[in-house]
Amino acid sequence: MAGKVIVLTSGKGGVGKTTSAAAIAAGLALRGHRTVVIDFDVGLRNLDLIMGCERRVVFDFINVINGDARLNQALIKDKRNDNLYIFPTSQTRDKEALKREGVERVLEELKDSFDYIVCDSPAGIEHGALTAMYFADSAIIVTNPEVSSVRDSDRIIGLLASKSRRAEFNLEPVTVHLLLARYSPERVRKGEMLTVEDVKEILSIPLLGVIPESESVLRASNTGTPVAFDEESSAGRAYHDAVARFLGEQRELRFLQPERRSFFRTLFGRA
Amino acid sequence: MAGNLVQGAVFTVMVVRAGMLRDPDFDSQLAEQVRRSPRFFLNAPVVLDLKDAAELTHESEFADAREILRRHTLSLIGVQNASQVQLQAAAGAGLASFAPNAPQPSRSPPREPTRTASPRPTAAAKTRLVTQPVRSGTQIYARGADLVVTAAVSPGAEIIADGNIHVYGALRGRALAGAGGDVDARIFCSRLEAELVSIAGRYLVSEQLPPEQQGFSVQIALVDERLTVTRN
Numbered sequence: 001m002a003g004k005v006i007v008l009t010s011g012k013g014g015v016g017k018t019t020s021a022a023a024i025a026a027g028l029a030l031r032g033h034r035t036v037v038i039d040f041d042v043g044l045r046n047l048d049l050i051m052g053c054e055r056r057v058v059f060d061f062i063n064v065i066n067g068d069a070r071l072n073q074a075l076i077k078d079k080r081n082d083n084l085y086i087f088p089t090s091q092t093r094d095k096e097a098l099k100r101e102g103v104e105r106v107l108e109e110l111k112d113s114f115d116y117i118v119c120d121s122p123a124g125i126e127h128g129a130l131t132a133m134y135f136a137d138s139a140i141i142v143t144n145p146e147v148s149s150v151r152d153s154d155r156i157i158g159l160l161a162s163k164s165r166r167a168e169f170n171l172e173p174v175t176v177h178l179l180l181a182r183y184s185p186e187r188v189r190k191g192e193m194l195t196v197e198d199v200k201e202i203l204s205i206p207l208l209g210v211i212p213e214s215e216s217v218l219r220a221s222n223t224g225t226p227v228a229f230d231e232e233s234s235a236g237r238a239y240h241d242a243v244a245r246f247l248g249e250q251r252e253l254r255f256l257q258p259e260r261r262s263f264f265r266t267l268f269g270r271a
Numbered sequence: 272m273a274g275n276l277v278q279g280a281v282f283t284v285m286v287v288r289a290g291m292l293r294d295p296d297f298d299s300q301l302a303e304q305v306r307r308s309p310r311f312f313l314n315a316p317v318v319l320d321l322k323d324a325a326e327l328t329h330e331s332e333f334a335d336a337r338e339i340l341r342r343h344t345l346s347l348i349g350v351q352n353a354s355q356v357q358l359q360a361a362a363g364a365g366l367a368s369f370a371p372n373a374p375q376p377s378r379s380p381p382r383e384p385t386r387t388a389s390p391r392p393t394a395a396a397k398t399r400l401v402t403q404p405v406r407s408g409t410q411i412y413a414r415g416a417d418l419v420v421t422a423a424v425s426p427g428a429e430i431i432a433d434g435n436i437h438v439y440g441a442l443r444g445r446a447l448a449g450a451g452g453d454v455d456a457r458i459f460c461s462r463l464e465a466e467l468v469s470i471a472g473r474y475l476v477s478e479q480l481p482p483e484q485q486g487f488s489v490q491i492a493l494v495d496e497r498l499t500v501t502r503n
Contacts, residue, residue: 151407151425151426151427154406154407154425154426154427155406155407155408155427157406158406158407158408158409158425158428159408161403161406162409202423202425204404204422204423
C-alpha cells in the first residue's frame with residue numbers, strides 16, 4: 001500500500017509545526033511504521049536541528065528535486081529508531097526552488113518505501129506553504145488557543161479545501177485534523193487563552209489532540225530529541241495520544257486540568 | 272432562418288443614477304466599497320439611470336460618465352429611462368439601451384428578443400446553497416440569486432448575493448445582500464457577529480450594529496435608506 005502524505009500546517013508561525021512534525025513522525029515510527037519527515041521550510045530550515053541530525057546533512061530536498069543527488073543520498077536515518085528517516089532541506093536556497101513537478105516526483109518515490117510521509121510546512125500562505133499542502137492526503141492544523149492563530153488556521157483550512165491537488169482533481173478531500181498546541185490550563189482558567197471548546201466551535205474540524213505547554217519541548221529542541229522520545233514529558237505523552245487517535249484509536253483527552261497545587265505552595269505564595 | 276441566432280438571457284447589472292455620479296460623497300463611498308471588495312467590482316457592468324437627469328444629452332457627457340466609472344474599475348455598458356435624444360447620444364458613445372428595470376432583478380421575467388422563432392425557457396435564478404463553513408479569506412458571490420449558508424461564516428470571509436442572504440449559523444464575516452441594487456433584499460442569520468453587513472450598497476460595520484442584537488438571530492433590512500436589525 002502506498003505511503004500517505006501528512007502535512008503539518010498552520011498559517012501562523014511559531015505555533016509548533018516543526019516540534020509537532022518531529023514528535024508525530026517519531027510517534028509513528030515508534031509504533032512500527034516506516035516514516036520520513038521532510039522539511040519544506042527552504043531557507044529557514046529547523047527540522048534537522050529538532051531531529052538532532054544537523055551535523056549529518058550532506059544532500060537535501062532541493063538537491064534531489066534538481067537531480068543533483070539521489071533520494072537515498074539525502075535521506076538521514078534516525079539513530080534512535082530504524083523506522084524513522086529525516087529529509088532535510090536547503091538553507092542556502094529559498095522557497096522558489098520548490099518546483100511542483102520535482103516535489104511530486106520525490107513524493108511518489110518516497111511512497112514506495114514509506115508508510116507515512118510527514119511534511120513540515122513553513123508558515124504563511126505563499127508558495128512554500130501551498131507546495132507543502134498540495135500533495136497531502138491528510139492535514140494536521142497546528143493551532144494555539146489564541147485568536148490570531150485560530151484566524152490563520154481557518155484560512156489554511158479554506159486553502160486546503162480549494163488549493164490542494166485533491167481539491168483540484170475533485171478527489172476525496174484532504175482529511176483535516178486539529179492539533180491544539182501550547183495549551184496552558186492555567187491560562188485558560190484565567191480566561192487568557194481560548195478553551196478547547198471555543199477553538200473547536202470556530203474551526204469546526206475534528207480534534208486530534210491537545211498538547212500542553214511544557215518545558216520539555218524547549219529541552220527537546222535544544223538537545224535535538226523529538227519530544228515523543230521523552231517518556232516523562234506531558235507533551236510527549238500527549239503526542240503519543242494524538243498519534244494513536246490518528247491511527248484510529250480512541251483516547252481520552254489528558255492534561256487539560258491545571259496542575260494540582262501543593263497545599264503548602266498556596267501558603268508560601270501569600271507571603 | 273434567424274431562429275437560434277439570438278438567445279434570451281437574464282443578467283444582473285448594477286444601476287447607478289446619473290445624478291449620483293456628480294455627488295462627491297457618492298464618489299468617495301463608491302471608492303471605499305470598491306477598495307473593500309475589488310474583485311467583485313472589477314469590470315462589473317453598470318447601467319446609467321437617466322431618470323431625473325434630463326439635462327444629460329451630449330455624447331461627450333456619456334463618455335465622461337464612462338470615464339468616471341472606469342476610474343472605479345466599473346464598466347458602463349448602457350442607459351435606462353432615456354429619452355429619444357438621450358438614447359441617440361448614448362448610442363453615439365457606444366452605450367446600449369436597457370428597458371426600465373424594476374429594482375428586483377432576481378424576480379423579473381426573462382425578456383424574449385423579437386427575433387427568435389422559439390423562445391428558450393429561462394430557468395428561475397436558483398438559490399445558491401453552501402453547506403460547508405465559509406472560511407476566512409473566502410469570497411462567495413451568488414449572482415442573480417439568493418444565498419443560503421448552512422454553516423458558520425468565519426471572520427475574514429465575504430458572502431455576497433444579488434438577492435437575499437440566509438446564514439443558518441454564526442455570521443462572523445461580511446455579508447452583502449442586494450449587491451446589484453435590490454433595496455428589498457434582506458440578510459437573515461442565526462447568530463449576528465458580523466464584521467460588516469450591507470444591503471444595496473448601504474452598510475454598517477460591527478461597531479455600528481445595535482449592541483443588544485449581537486449574538487442573536489436577526490434579520491437586517493433596508494428601511495428608508497437605513498439598515499434596521501430586528502429579532503427573528
